[in-house]
Amino acid sequence: MKVGLGVTGCIAAYKAVEVMRGLQKAGLTVQVILTGSARRFIAPLTFEALSGQPVITGMFRLGMNRSIEHIQLAQEIRLLAVVPATANILAKFAQGIADDFLSTLYLSCPAPVLLAPAMNVEMWRHPATCRNVEILRERGHFFVDPEIGSLACGLEGAGKLAGVDRIVAAILAALHPGESMKALKVLVTAGPTVEDIDPVRFLSNRSSGKMGFAVAQAASQRGAEVFLVSGPTRLSPPPGVHTTEVRTSAEMKAAVLSLYPRMDIVVKAAAVADYRPAEFSEKKIKKDHAPAVLSLVPTDDILAQLGALKNEQVLVGFAAETGDLLAQARRKLVRKNLDIIVANDVSSGVFGSDISTITALSSGGETLTIENRSKLEIAHQILDLALRVRAARSGAAAGS
Ligand code: CTP
Numbered sequence: 243m244k245v246g247l248g249v250t251g252c253i254a255a256y257k258a259v260e261v262m263r264g265l266q267k268a269g270l271t272v273q274v275i276l277t278g279s280a281r282r283f284i285a286p287l288t289f290e291a292l293s294g295q296p297v298i299t300g301m302f303r304l305g306m307n308r309s310i311e312h313i314q315l316a317q318e319i320r321l322l323a324v325v326p327a328t329a330n331i332l333a334k335f336a337q338g339i340a341d342d343f344l345s346t347l348y349l350s351c352p353a354p355v356l357l358a359p360a361m362n363v364e365m366w367r368h369p370a371t372c373r374n375v376e377i378l379r380e381r382g383h384f385f386v387d388p389e390i391g392s393l394a395c396g397l398e399g400a401g402k403l404a405g406v407d408r409i410v411a412a413i414l415a416a417l418h419p420g421e422s423m424k425a426l427k428v429l430v431t432a433g434p435t436v437e438d439i440d441p442v443r444f445l446s447n448r449s450s451g452k453m454g455f456a457v458a459q460a461a462s463q464r465g466a467e468v469f470l471v472s473g474p475t476r477l478s479p480p481p482g483v484h485t486t487e488v489r490t491s492a493e494m495k496a497a498v499l500s501l502y503p504r505m506d507i508v509v510k511a512a513a514v515a516d517y518r519p520a521e522f523s524e525k526k527i528k529k530d531h532a533p534a535v536l537s538l539v540p541t542d543d544i545l546a547q548l549g550a551l552k553n554e555q556v557l558v559g560f561a562a563e564t565g566d567l568l569a570q571a572r573r574k575l576v577r578k579n580l581d582i583i584v585a586n587d588v589s590s591g592v593f594g595s596d597i598s599t600i601t602a603l604s605s606g607g608e609t610l611t612i613e614n615r616s617k618l619e620i621a622h623q624i625l626d627l628a629l630r631v632r633a634a635r636s637g638a639a640a641g642s
Contacts, residue, residue, distance in 0.1 A: 326358055432512055
């Protein structure tokens with residue numbers, strides 16, 4: 243199986259050599275493409291000597307028709323990865339500018355695309371880069387987001403190329419997305435809920451929605467029909483996913499209950515408010531008349547209701563805890579009649595991160611711990627576990 247590995251001009255370009263070696267060890271044929279500025283940081287010979295394969299370095303070369311070569315390569319590769327991806331290449335891909343071999347290959351390539359950005363912290367958080375990343379995520383491209391660390395420019399912050407192992411694992415996961423989920427219907431909830439106090443103020447929580455969106459993306463990638471019910475987030479729904487945007491826990495409950503009977507697998511990653519204000523004030527509450535104590539009433543536990551109504555569905559809940567993680571999670575697994583609970587420790591600021599550590603427990607006794615992996619990889623493993631629960635259930639039904 244052949245993959246394209248684009249390398250762009252950044253101090254981390256040398257790490258692409260290790261990524262290439264990791265992919266080769268996994269049995270892949272790697273065609274390296276170096277941009278003009280990448281060649282200022284690393285010589286083509288380094289890649290050629292270690293891979294034994296010629297490296298593509300430019301669009302035009304005497305005796306070679308590269309404008310046809312990129313079309314041929316675009317058809318041969320099963321994935322195009324760019325490691326490291328500079329702000330410049332993200333901008334070119336987002337806007338469809340094709341002025342060198344790599345950007346021309348990108349436009350002519352039907353294969354999935356994975357990008358591992360690396361750049362200065364200000365460049366990574368510049369609105370122009372943020373917008374380009376958003377466009378590329380909307381297109382369904384995979385990202386291995388940069389890590390926080392000390393950067394070559396002397397600054398500290400996000401922008402450091404992700405670890406080589408993470409990048410290799412993400413490329414392999416994108417190439418082998420796991421067991422097909424064609425013909426399955428999957429419902430995912432994501433994000434926080436928002437409970438209004440008055441037209442200005444509300445109660446909510448820190449959930450970014452990234453875990454739920456990753457589950458929706460992973461299931462959709464495997465061919466499932468995916469329904470995403472999401473509270474307010476800053477994320478774009480993965481392409482091809484039916485998305486319902488909600489605000490309050492009551493709206494989430496209504497959307498989820500109407501879809502539930504038709505679903506095969508339900509993953510409730512949303513951080514639903516447990517309480518809402520007892521009253522909503524139509525008018526902004528003035529400081530002078532503000533109550534010293536805000537009265538709250540409990541919301542309905544949607545997941546517990548789904549557990550009570552459960553038929554054939556595999557029901558997956560989440561448990562966000564700050565202590566006594568597994569004991570609390572086990573209690574929720576039983577109390578809410580779940581098939582799987584995914585427990586994560588939220589005491590150390592995991593909200594908004596692209597990486598997480600979880601322990602998933604199944605009602606059949608399986609325990610799965612995944613440490614410091616991308617939320618997309620975790621999502622795939624949760625789906626694998628849900629498929630095992632489903633298979634065991636239908637095996638048991640066939641045997642009885
Ligand atoms: N959940 C839900 N409806 C609620 C509250 C939670 O469906 N009103 C779901 C969440 O989507 C999650 C699971 O229940 O899948 C666990 O949420 P969590 O906040 O960890 O636990 P709670 O059951 O709310 O219990 P506690 O706050 O006491 O830990």
